Amino acid sequence: MAPRDTVESPMRRPTIADVAELAQTSRGTVSFVINNRPGVATATRERVLRAMRELNWTPNRTARALSTSRAYAIGFILARDAMALSSDPFFAPFIAGMETRLDESGHFLMLRFANSHESERAAYLRLMEQRRVDGFVLSDLTQDDYRFDLLAEHSFPAVTLNVADRSTRLPSVSRSDEPGVAATVQHLIELGHRRIAYVGGPFHYLHVARRRATWEATLRDSGIEPGPAIASDFTASGGSAATAQLLDLPKNERPTAIVFANDLMAASGMSYALNRGLRVPEDLSITGYDDFELAAFLSPSLTTVRTDPTAWGAAAVDHLLALINGDDPSDLALPPPTLITRDSTGPAPQ
Amino acid sequence: MAPRDTVESPMRRPTIADVAELAQTSRGTVSFVINNRPGVATATRERVLRAMRELNWTPNRTARALSTSRAYAIGFILARDAMALSSDPFFAPFIAGMETRLDESGHFLMLRFANSHESERAAYLRLMEQRRVDGFVLSDLTQDDYRFDLLAEHSFPAVTLNVADRSTRLPSVSRSDEPGVAATVQHLIELGHRRIAYVGGPFHYLHVARRRATWEATLRDSGIEPGPAIASDFTASGGSAATAQLLDLPKNERPTAIVFANDLMAASGMSYALNRGLRVPEDLSITGYDDFELAAFLSPSLTTVRTDPTAWGAAAVDHLLALINGDDPSDLALPPPTLITRDSTGPAPQ
DNA sequence: TCATTTTTCTAAAACGTTTCGTTTTTGCCA
């Protein structure tokens, strides 16, 4: 007679009940052990731990999520199109910074790119309604941002990147860009420039408006009339077009230096100027913002402002998790970014 | 006596039970309606739909996930450091492409950046053990990739980007890069170049090795001895260093054209060459790969190969979801990328 | 030793779906 094997249902993943049985205790106790809560005798705790190891069991997060009504994930929704995104050197390191902290706390990141306002709104709603995240990190704040009301209606926690333009109960994690822009403009003034133009992004973004305002204020403080300012779009093609527009000005209005709101526009604008036969920095000084990887390797290398998106991402997550855990974190200001002087800026032409 | 209000528990989100009650039916029926399965009378179906609308109810995905043991999410784990990632123009549009399809099917993307081999492995394990995803998209295949065994052990579905170097039950979604590289080399040969160098990435990546092999094969097919090949690292600084190394060769070995494995290295290498006083393309022709945003706006503009990562991402997700749903999709080959000829390539110097 | 407190542990009820076996209703035909 063939031996009768104990027939195990194939591949069934062990559950907390299996662990409890092996450790000769109840499921409740196992739960207490893994969440290390008091009230479990040392001997029992060790039996449970041994059983866990033996069965190679890890708690099923879905079940836990249902039970605790926590998702153990946070949402990050970007309303930019993918192309703009891939060339924006901010997000990848920012996300990586977030993940270092998420990893430690066992959370995951739900990322979504939205290419329209409607799909952005829909993504927030779905994530909230389906309870798939515990909170959000809000970037790209705009004037009177609709997301504040949206999240408030569902009483969802979130942290904002930079401070909002109106009062909100959401804490912010910000890195002021005023000092970086001010330092850039100051640097150009010291080099003797007097016609300093600005090429920014869409002004409904708060940080865009703020940087532009800083450029203007710094010039006025030095008694210099601000040169032309152009609202561009952060893209390479926008940078070229804006530069063309500036260089087409009559000679006595034409800027001798251009402050760009990001490196991509700066690099593109610089190429355009070189193509037109201008020398950089002898005829035209150029500055960027971000210190993207190529900045140091362009010809000439690009004077720019280095931010630290990784640290920012980590701080944002720390703050958000604290908020989710019921703490009441205040606004947090990170140290300002620093100006990196390279070869694309030089003394103003005579 | 004060009127006795019906005290509602504040803010409780409606559940399927509330909908069932309002529609005067059972939870099972409501479930049938939302998953539009047969066996529900039209009248009942409409009562349910009305109740859903009235209560503004959407099913809780966590509960559904627990019940169906499906996570409604897929995993994408990138073992690159954030800096390299931010400058790689592939991933953002690829992810965006994935999301268009994920969105349609109600799935989400679990994204993780891993900065070490260990954390990569741990991320796969956690996602699988906790059942937080239904499958994976595997990118950056390496020689004898360990992930095949890892996923097989847990019998998790996945699709690979490009075909593996060994047999695996995982279907692939690939875009062959041979034609792009071949077209590039051919283009240079037609321009009269005979010393054509190659600057690639780490050769343990399959696609890196394959591109390099194509460069070599195309040259040999034309009876040309391949010039020097350098294994670089896809970074701007690597591109500069490799270019320096090539330009330092004795004049009769020095290449008249360099084929770079990505645009970032190409842009950086080009700047380096210009800085050394060479003219591009008169003295040196340069090609890239990716067609990143800046490529058209560099000076000179960069000849490169345009891939379509967005379409690739969409196809990968379609394939993966089919696999998850129990279909048995075969390998899929997307149309090859195309060469974009710009100003960084020209006739070989005499 | 016994009452009392404290600690440890258990059993059962949640969490919000899906699924499945059964019962009820409907529709059809003789």
Place this chain on the structure above:
DNA sequence: TGGCAAAAACGAAACGTTTTAGAAAAATGA
């Protein structure tokens, strides 16, 4: 009109955790 099959609806169990009320056991004090 009664009988029967098919369609529709129901109710309960299941998914795998956490949490809570209370039982059991251990520790404490008189």
